[in-house]
Amino acid sequence: MVSRFEHPAGDYKKIFETVEELSEPIPATVTGRIPSFIRGSLLRLGPGLFEIGSEPFYHLFDGQALMHKFDFSNGQVTYFRKFIKTDAYVRAITENRVVITEFGTCAYPDPCKNIFSRFLSYFKGVEVTDNCLVNVYPIGEDFYAVTETNYITKVNPDTLETLKKVDMCKYVNINGITAHPHIERDGTVYNIGNCMGKGASLAYNIVKIPPTQKDKSDPIEKSKVVVQFPSAERFKPSYVHSFGMTENHFVFVETPVKINLLKFLGAWAIRGSNYMDCFESDEQKGTWIHIARKDPGEYIDYKFRTSAMGLFHHINCYEDSGFIVFDLCTWKGFEFVYNYLWLANLRQNWDEIKKHAMIAPQPEVRRFVVPLDPYREEQGKNLISLPYTTATATMREDETIWLEPEVLFSGPRQAFEFPQINYKMNNGRNYTYAYALGLNHFIPDRICKLNVRTKETWVWQEPDSYPSEPLFRPTYCLILNAKDLSEIARAEVDVMSPVTFHGMYKP
Ligand SMILES: CCCCCCCCCCCCCCCC(=O)OC/C=C(C)/C=C/C=C(C)/C=C/C1=C(C)CCCC1(C)C
Numbered sequence: 278m279v280s281r282f283e284h285p286a287g288d289y290k291k292i293f294e295t296v297e298e299l300s301e302p303i304p305a306t307v308t309g310r311i312p313s314f315i316r317g318s319l320l321r322l323g324p325g326l327f328e329i330g331s332e333p334f335y336h337l338f339d340g341q342a343l344m345h346k347f348d349f350s351n352g353q354v355t356y357f358r359k360f361i362k363t364d365a366y367v368r369a370i371t372e373n374r375v376v377i378t379e380f381g382t383c384a385y386p387d388p389c390k391n392i393f394s395r396f397l398s399y400f401k402g403v404e405v406t407d408n409c410l411v412n413v414y415p416i417g418e419d420f421y422a423v424t425e426t427n428y429i430t431k432v433n434p435d436t437l438e439t440l441k442k443v444d445m446c447k448y449v450n451i452n453g454i455t456a457h458p459h460i461e462r463d464g465t466v467y468n469i470g471n472c473m474g475k476g477a478s479l480a481y482n483i484v485k486i487p488p489t490q491k492d493k494s495d496p497i498e499k500s501k502v503v504v505q506f507p508s509a510e511r512f513k514p515s516y517v518h519s520f521g522m523t524e525n526h527f528v529f530v531e532t533p534v535k536i537n538l539l540k541f542l543g544a545w546a547i548r549g550s551n552y553m554d555c556f557e558s559d560e561q562k563g564t565w566i567h568i569a570r571k572d573p574g575e576y577i578d579y580k581f582r583t584s585a586m587g588l589f590h591h592i593n594c595y596e597d598s599g600f601i602v603f604d605l606c607t608w609k610g611f612e613f614v615y616n617y618l619w620l621a622n623l624r625q626n627w628d629e630i631k632k633h634a635m636i637a638p639q640p641e642v643r644r645f646v647v648p649l650d651p652y653r654e655e656q657g658k659n660l661i662s663l664p665y666t667t668a669t670a671t672m673r674e675d676e677t678i679w680l681e682p683e684v685l686f687s688g689p690r691q692a693f694e695f696p697q698i699n700y701k702m703n704n705g706r707n708y709t710y711a712y713a714l715g716l717n718h719f720i721p722d723r724i725c726k727l728n729v730r731t732k733e734t735w736v737w738q739e740p741d742s743y744p745s746e747p748l749f750r751p752t753y754c755l756i757l758n759a760k761d762l763s764e765i766a767r768a769e770v771d772v773m774s775p776v777t778f779h780g781m782y783k784p
């Protein structure tokens with residue numbers, strides 16, 4: 278599953294360049310035969326505008342949200358893209374400067390204003406960004422483009438028009454909410470977000486948004502918090518990017534990558550800083566794993582611990598014979614991987630890219646197992662009795678339960694990231710296959726498949742192609758056979774497309 282290619286020509290730099298939106302869909306040239314059951318739209322999101330006037334964005338997660346769409350109908354394909362007209366985008370375009378602070382780029386006060394109003398604007402605090410460049414998902418009958426703040430943006434998935442900005446803080450007690458909800462077959466959405474509770478105590482709330490309402494009212498209005506996970510530290514919640522959901526449980530992994538709230542609330546409002554400045558990594562704490570029952574929501578107060586790791590994406594999790602099995606795309610150690618995703622680094626020449634990735638955390642796909650009844654057995658004994666995994670859980674003297682994972686895939690600087698499963702069929706269930714984007718020293722250059730039972734792997738790769746779950750240069754949408762990753766068809770358009778993070782197929 279490692280890459281067959283080196284990239285000395287540095288063509289990958291193109292996926293971090295600004296492009297224009299399109300005024301109308303353009304036809305794609307199809308090679309092969311698009312299967313007739315593929316009728317719908319592939320929607321994807323990522324950054325499309327990497328600078329405004331003379332002001333650059335600095336981090337991979339700062340560029341302004343561009344929504345892409347491939348439409349499939351009767352074997353024909355069109356491609357369309359539009360910038361989401363968020364406040365961050367519209368105000369930046371209007372004032373020709375960065376107006377709202379992004380993940381790693383700070384907005385400075387308007388230089389045209391007099392010194393007094395500039396001084397005042399420092400103390401007004403920071404406007405939280407609505408730059409929804411990370412993912413798109415349905416809520417009821419509607420579609421929302423999202424980042425990880427409290428703002429989500431309703432879009433029309435056909436015209437890519439921006440419809441309205443919604444503040445989730447109005448409905449539930451959260452300060453931010455992830456771009457990776459779980460969606461049940463009936464349309465119920467579950468998500469997790471950091472929250473500041475009573476007496477400024479920190480927690481992580483699981484939010485439930487019901488499906489389409491009979492009375493046609495907006496399901497978001499009926500959002501509620503169903504269960505709360507405590508934070509390991511009083512003023513430092515961990516960064517959370519995704520979580521796991523089995524039939525009856527939620528799995529939340531609390532990593533050592535912390536948001537220092539004192540920095541966040543204080544320093545940020547007074548001098549120019551951005552979200553990246555507020556993270557710190559705790560070398561001592563390791564990783565805490567939390568479990569909660571789903572219905573009714575109830576936190577299960579077992580102290581599962583494992584070594585320090587970075588985590589963005591859960592692959593899948595399921596219950597089996599009194600255990601919860603969960604598979605993760607991890608990064609070894611406590612250092613924040615986002616420190617390596619500054620655009621200046623990703624745009625370097627290949628030799629520098631490789632040097633940089635040598636010192637970064639290393640990726641590994643890991644399987645963990647937790648027992649649902651850990652206090653049955655004595656201390657020091659492995660509590661896991663599933664015959665097919667070497668993952669262990671051991672009760673320690675202090676009543677914490679130490680987890681050692683089984684490694685499902687490991688290759689130096691070769692990440693299996695941005696994972697996908699056959700979600701409708703397999704989420705929360707015992708499963709066999711996971712698919713992902715292969716990162717070669719952080720450069721996305723292949724599509725991978727992993728059999729999580731046997732560890733067998735498959736790869737699709739082509740020279741000078743930089744997929745992102747997957748989008749390519751020159752932009753083409755590739756249809757691969759899920760069995761062996763062989764090519765079925767491709768629909769190519771004569772425009773360049775920058776990197777995208779996540780998206781969805783809308784039948
Ligand atoms: C697709 C190819 C990419 C090429 C290189 C990738 C290398 C990747 C290696 C690791 C995987 C990383 C996965 C991350 C994916 C992703 O989509 O991340 C985007 C995340 C964003 C934009 C997060 C924004 C979060 C914000 C603004 C949070 C703000 C807040 C806090 C920090 C504290 C609490 C309040 C608030 C406002 C929510």
Ligand SMILES: [Fe+2]
Nearest residue numbers: 518589590779
């Ligand atoms: Fe993600």
